[in-house]
Amino acid sequence: MKKLIEFRNIVKQFDDNIVLKGINLDINENEFVTLLGPSGCGKTTLLRILGGFLEQDQGEIIFDGAEISKVPAYKRPINTVFQRYALFPHLNVFENVAFGLKIKKTPKDIIKAKVDRMIELVGLDGFQKRDVTLLSGGQQQRVAIARALVNEPDVLLLDEPLAALDLKLRKEMQHELKRIQQEVGITFIFVTHDQEEALTMSDKIVVMKDGIIEQIGSPQEIYNEPKNEYVANFIGESNIVDGVMKKDYLVSFDDRDFECVDFGFKENEAVDVVIRPEDIKLLDRNKPSKLKGEVKSVLFKGVHYEIIVETQKGTSKTVTMHVLEDRDVYNQECGELMHASDFTMDIEDVSAITEQELIARANAQAWDKESENDISISGVEFKISDQPGRYPVTFKTHNGTLITVNVNVVAPKYVEDKTSNVGITAFDFYKTVDEIKESMAISVDLKTWADAYAWSLDDDEEIKISNVDFDFDPINIETGDYKITFSTEGREYKVHTTQYFEEGAKVSVDFGPEDIHVMHKTIKS
Amino acid sequence: MKSFRRLVYPYLLWAIVFIVLPMLMIVFYAFTTEGNSVMTINFTLDNFFRFFSDSIFINVLIRSLKLAIITTIICIFIGYPSAYFMAKLKPNSQGLMVLLITLPMWINMLVRTYAWRGLLLESGLSPEIKVYIGMIYNFLPFMILQIYTSLSKLDQSLITAAHDLGCDNKMAFLKVTLPLSIPGIISGITLVFLPAVSSFFIPKLLGGGSYVLVGNLVENYFVTTGDWNFGSAISLIMTIVILISMYFTRKFDYSKEDR
Numbered sequence: 216m217k218k219l220i221e222f223r224n225i226v227k228q229f230d231d232n233i234v235l236k237g238i239n240l241d242i243n244e245n246e247f248v249t250l251l252g253p254s255g256c257g258k259t260t261l262l263r264i265l266g267g268f269l270e271q272d273q274g275e276i277i278f279d280g281a282e283i284s285k286v287p288a289y290k291r292p293i294n295t296v297f298q299r300y301a302l303f304p305h306l307n308v309f310e311n312v313a314f315g316l317k318i319k320k321t322p323k324d325i326i327k328a329k330v331d332r333m334i335e336l337v338g339l340d341g342f343q344k345r346d347v348t349l350l351s352g353g354q355q356q357r358v359a360i361a362r363a364l365v366n367e368p369d370v371l372l373l374d375e376p377l378a379a380l381d382l383k384l385r386k387e388m389q390h391e392l393k394r395i396q397q398e399v400g401i402t403f404i405f406v407t408h409d410q411e412e413a414l415t416m417s418d419k420i421v422v423m424k425d426g427i428i429e430q431i432g433s434p435q436e437i438y439n440e441p442k443n444e445y446v447a448n449f450i451g452e453s454n455i456v457d458g459v460m461k462k463d464y465l466v467s468f469d470d471r472d473f474e475c476v477d478f479g480f481k482e483n484e485a486v487d488v489v490i491r492p493e494d495i496k497l498l499d500r501n502k503p504s505k506l507k508g509e510v511k512s513v514l515f516k517g518v519h520y521e522i523i524v525e526t527q528k529g530t531s532k533t534v535t536m537h538v539l540e541d542r543d544v545y546n547q548e549c550g551e552l553m554h555a556s557d558f559t560m561d562i563e564d565v566s567a568i569t570e571q572e573l574i575a576r577a578n579a580q581a582w583d584k585e586s587e588n589d590i591s592i593s594g595v596e597f598k599i600s601d602q603p604g605r606y607p608v609t610f611k612t613h614n615g616t617l618i619t620v621n622v623n624v625v626a627p628k629y630v631e632d633k634t635s636n637v638g639i640t641a642f643d644f645y646k647t648v649d650e651i652k653e654s655m656a657i658s659v660d661l662k663t664w665a666d667a668y669a670w671s672l673d674d675d676e677e678i679k680i681s682n683v684d685f686d687f688d689p690i691n692i693e694t695g696d697y698k699i700t701f702s703t704e705g706r707e708y709k710v711h712t713t714q715y716f717e718e719g720a721k722v723s724v725d726f727g728p729e730d731i732h733v734m735h736k737t738i739k740s
Numbered sequence: 741m742k743s744f745r746r747l748v749y750p751y752l753l754w755a756i757v758f759i760v761l762p763m764l765m766i767v768f769y770a771f772t773t774e775g776n777s778v779m780t781i782n783f784t785l786d787n788f789f790r791f792f793s794d795s796i797f798i799n800v801l802i803r804s805l806k807l808a809i810i811t812t813i814i815c816i817f818i819g820y821p822s823a824y825f826m827a828k829l830k831p832n833s834q835g836l837m838v839l840l841i842t843l844p845m846w847i848n849m850l851v852r853t854y855a856w857r858g859l860l861l862e863s864g865l866s867p868e869i870k871v872y873i874g875m876i877y878n879f880l881p882f883m884i885l886q887i888y889t890s891l892s893k894l895d896q897s898l899i900t901a902a903h904d905l906g907c908d909n910k911m912a913f914l915k916v917t918l919p920l921s922i923p924g925i926i927s928g929i930t931l932v933f934l935p936a937v938s939s940f941f942i943p944k945l946l947g948g949g950s951y952v953l954v955g956n957l958v959e960n961y962f963v964t965t966g967d968w969n970f971g972s973a974i975s976l977i978m979t980i981v982i983l984i985s986m987y988f989t990r991k992f993d994y995s996k997e998d999r
Contacts, residue, residue, distance in 0.1 A: 268900055288903040301901035305919045315905035318915070366905065 216243040219279060219369065219402055220265070226273035227260055234260045236426040237274070242370075242404065242419075247396050249405045249413040251449070252423035258406045261423075262372050265404070267291050279369070294363035295372040299379065300355045302347040308334065308358055309343040315366040333365040336395065353384045360392075364399060371396075373405045377412060389415050410450045414438065422446050443737045447489045454495075454708050458488040458733070466733050469526055469706055470634065471505050477733035487734045492711040494730035497522065497722045504723035510716045511707065519711045524724055529682065530632035531702030534665050535643045536685075538651065538694050546616035551590060553616045555579035555608075557645040559623040561666065562601055570595040577620050578650065579610040590614075599624060637678055641667035641701050651692050658683040667701040678703050769972035787973035797957070797974075804954040805981065807943075808936035811875040812883075815932050816925060818876070819883035823924075824917075826884075827891035834892065841881050849878055853945050860946065867947040874946040875936055883928040890924025891917070929989055934982055954978050 220242040227235040234257045242248050250258035263269040265276060267288030275282050283291060294315070302311050309330055316326045334340055337357040342350070347358060356376060363371055373392070377385045393416050396403045407413055413420050414434045422429045422437065422445075430442040441447035444455055458468030463478035468488050480486060498504060508526035537557075544553040555577040560568075573579075573595050581590040590612050597608040603624055611617035623643075631638045644664045654660045661667075661683050669678040684700040708724060716722060773782045791797045826837045844852060853874055860870045894917065902912035940955030954974065961971030 266904060268903070287908070288900075289906045289908055293904075295901070295904045297897055297901060297904075299897065301895065301897040303898060303901070303916060303920075314902075314915070318906040318911055362905070 216245070219244045221277040222261070222274065223277065224274040225261065225264065225271045225276070227264065227269065227271050234426050235271070238428060240421060240428065240431070242402060244402060245400050247393065247403045247405065247416055247418045249407060249417040249420050250423060251407060251410060251413040251420055253408055256423040257426040258423050259374055262374055262404065262406050266293055266295050266372050292369040293372060294366050294368040295374065296359045296363050296376045298374045298376065300359040302355055302358055304348050306347065307343070308339065308345045308347055311347055311358055312361045312365050314362060329365055333361040336398065337361045352380050353388065356380065356388060360395065364395070368401065370402045370404060373403060375406055375408070377407070392416060414450070422449060440732060441489060441734065443734050444487045445737060447734065452492050452709060454490045454492065456488045456490070458486050460484045460486050460733060466731065469506060473505065473731055474728040475731040475733060476729050477731070480733065485736055487736055489732040489734060490708070490726055490730055492521070492709040494726055495708060495710045496725045497524065497710055497712055497714065497716055498725055500721040500723055502723045504725040506724040508708070508722055508724050510718055510720045510722060513716065513718055519713050520715055522710045522712060522716055524708045524710055524722060525705045526708060526724060527706035529703035529705040530630060530635060530637040530639050530669065531700050532630045532639045532641045532667070533698055533700045534641045536697045536699055537643070537645045538692060538697065539645060539647050540694055541647045541649050544616060544618045545584070546614065549614040549616070550584045551581055551612060551614055551616040552584050553581040553610070553612065553618045555610055555618045555620045556647060556650070557621045557623065559625055559642040559644050561627050561642065562603060562624050563627060565599055565601045565624060568599065573597060573608055574610065577608065577610070579618070581612045581616060631672060636672040637669060637703050638672055639667070639669040639680070639701065639703060641665040648692055648694060651689050654689060657689045661685065661699055662701065665699065665701065669703045766972040766975050769969050770976045772969060774967070774969055787970050790970065791973060791977060800952055800957055801954055801977070801981070804937055807871065807875065807953065808933050811872065811879060811936045812929055812933045814876050815880050815883040816928065819880055819928065820887055820925070823884050823887035823891055826888050838885070838888070841884055845881060850941060852878070853942055857945050867951040870946040871943045871951050874942040875939065878942065879932040879936060882931040886928035886931060887921060887924040890921045894920055926989055926992070930986070933985065937982055938978060
């Protein structure tokens, strides 16, 4: 195949924002090339530079052997199908398609023959005299394609042309576009953020991110051998796991060694491992396999089930919740009721404690018995030192109603999990029956009450506590002590399978060496 | 929905009393002679014969039409480029320009025309030129704003598409921008031509007594001579001329859209 377009180190900057950071890309004749990336990755900018609607700050575009940066848009043998079609509202279908030929002063009979042929190619025969503003989205799309193709360009640029169509029409137009491209036999450069569109139509996919090209390859290459975590995530669904490449053809992840088909990595190099959800098989627990797990959730997706399997539990910490009777204070003189609870506090927080925080932690409230209107708490008396122990805290209102609770100051107890590098902490706490019954979102409240927090031992970043386990019914709770376990997300695999498994079922997780794809880690910038 | 319809009644009343009735009265006066009483009404076409048999009246009508047409054409030729320039500015500057153009309109038209009279008093220009200056000055903003509105609504991607399909700047303007701004020009014409045909105080103030237009004739017969019948006939003729010109303007507009 002959090289048609070469982008050489294209740089483009808008104000302070560098949109393209040195793009190098070759495009061949008769190729269907897709520029794929999220919005803002620079794909449309690259297209507009090629179309001649923008000029690059640096670099050159070589088109059929000649540098064309200085050639104005209207002289380039390139036509564009615009995102919102940009059909001329004052012209009908025929005149829209004939526009380019009329500008080139083509004889009338030739215009008629070419335009009619092109209108037929896009499947709009009989619509010649129609008003373009009255056409449906799909029909406008076809007019836009015909209007561009009738000029017999060497390259057709398509700027997210299917974005405005509904799903069914979009699928239809995907096939239609591919058919038209094969029929006219010219280069199509297609811009999209839709990975499925890219996989369906392209000969070559260019995955872009933040103004650089992440990977260039055929749809099969991009899907089966993504170069890094970004590409793997962007194209299709995938399980991406941290691993270590022990040696060629042997990778270790999830505390086990696996044979694989990848090689050429440094010994003991930290890598990302990709396993596509459809490549994983789930078997009964008694079948031999390297990984065992438990089904956490099952979603029906039509053709298959999407099953999440947990092969390793997350890091967890269990605390005790002391549930007490309500003991509201009633001040008869002014008809005020007041309430507060004991609570536990981390010794490290003592030095920075404020009145507001004490009110919040003790859940201190005061209200008028008759009207139930809230009354503000005007004073907090406390004397807490940074030694473990119990300290009284007194809250009072202007009218002199007061309540005293105990604060348990304790040394923090962290749980540190060295295998998954996660730390987690939480504290015992005191609550009244009513407070638990009134909670609207018990898991969230339990996390707040216990001051539960998890973080990564690598970089101190917060890690989400995804599970709160408890064995009481919040509606019918009675006084007593309850155990609550907070845990982070464990090692999970997404599996696509046609076989149904019950939630909670113990399963074996199986995949072959060829299902494992090892990638270099992306260096975080 | 139905209850909202009642909201139109006040305006309906207004329109009947101040628009429909006067119109009917003008038609009535135009076809009758002086000295009607409740008992005797003399229908006649004399008023119209009088107008069309006197070359002075015909010349005044032609002069009025000529003035209105030339004013409109000059307004288009000054207004279009200004509007085009405005539409290309940044949004903030566009707002400022619209403000600058509408600013003089905050002052009464009569007052502004008096100001022009003072300015042109010793200029030595012919009354005709003075009237043209006054007319164009007063009506230009209407033309600019109409064209500007249609240009600023123009989808810029259409221009890009025209470039993509082989148009240089000039062709893109002729093939896309201009055709799509025709509706703006048409409504500009309506807003300039109609008041220009019937204007009477601008020629009166700036042309002195020597530049008589249809509007002045009407005023003259109603106010000075008190011949309401002939004045009504002239008004009616003017109305018909305006209606005919409106019809042709509209037709031009539609023929563009139907194509």
